[in-house]
Amino acid sequence: MTDRTTDPATETFVAHRNLLFTVAYEMLGSAADAEDVLQETWLRWVEVDVTQVRDERAYLVRMTTRQSLNRLRTLQRRREAYVGSWLPEPLLTAPDVADDVELAESVSMAMMLVLETLSPTERAVFVLREVFDVGYDEIAAAVDKSPAAVRQIAHRARRHVDARRPRQAVPPSVTSAALESFRRAAETGDPQALLDVLAPDVVLMSDGGGIKRAALRPITGADKVARFLLGSLGRHKRAVTVAPTVVNGGPALAVHVDGELDGVMAARVEDARVTGLYYVRNPEKLSHVGSEASLTLR
Known part of the structure; x- marks a missing residue:
């Protein structure tokens, strides 16, 4: 893009x-894949006659x-x-x-x-409608459905998400x-x-991607989670430090x-106790915790 910085399209x-x-x-759950999508979008955008575009x-x-x-359908098969x-x-x-409470909730590990x-399709409709407040007609054009069908999909997706999302918003403090x-x-x-x-009913999910040691299935219950964590951290023969950070808006x-990053742990907290832990150790997923991501709903 550097050689077209004065181009209006750029x-x-x-x-x-x-x-x-x-x-x-928000559609993919992967920063690397999101970057690839932006590159693909860019390559198509520069071929568009922007003078004919009413709302860029x-x-x-x-x-x-x-x-x-397109990418999400491929990723689902890989996952x-x-x-x-x-x-x-x-x-x-x-x-x-x-x-930004709305943005932070939408990108939280629990919501993702x-x-x-x-x-x-449900994910695309939900994200565009509930997170970005896109109109039904615009969503219909994006997902190749009729506006009436999009309304039905949005209602179904909203009901599905409401039944599974965290019960209450918790202040970051x-x-x-x-x-x-x-x-x-x-x-x-x-x-x-x-x-x-x-x-008591805390759930730990750990993701090593087959590269780093991690539990293959979610671990439920405070006793089991505590034993797993203390065993994982205590098995290192080297110096282990745990430092606060901010990921996914929380x-x-x-x-x-x-001194080397080994993993990132996000949490869901309710009633001042940890109810969910999300421990990412897969090194292929840690490349975007070195610099801040710029996120916006507008």
Whole structure:
């Protein structure tokens, strides 16, 4: 793109790039695939006669949605053969993302996992309608359905998500406090302190992608989760540190071994206790926690 920076098409694309990345990421759960979708969208956009485009933002969102849908259908087949639990690729996000409650909820690990339970078309419709407030006619053009069909899909997807999304919005300060207690307990290896901060029915999902050690299935229950975590962290012969960070719009923890990033742990907190832990160790998914991702709903 560097040799076309004065081109109006390039200026328009750059102006909306953060929005397009957010759309693609929420549909795919993968920053790497979202970047590929943006590249594909760009290559198609520069072939468009922009003088004939009435609403450039809507046109670009529609193009991005179509490319994301194509890729999502391919990714679903790959994920069926994935080793162990699949978790979204964590993104290092700026503090202002957490301040935008709607954006932070939409990219949270808990919500991204709920979106994984939708079909590709349901996910596209839900994301465009509920997150980005796109009109039914525009969504219909993006997913090649009639507006009436899109309304039905939106209703079905909304009901599905509402039944599975976290029950309550928790202020970041509450999540941070719970994670700080969790961090201290994990670093000191204190089982009781860990049990005190974990909800009895806590669920841990860990993603090693067959490359790093991880539980192949979700672990449920405070006792089992505590034993797994203390065993995983304690088995290292090297120095292990756990530091606070912010991923996907919320407080999280970065685990380092001898100064090298070993994994990122996001959490769901309810009633001041941890009810969900999402531990990403797959090194192929940790490339986007080194620099802040620019996300926006507008």
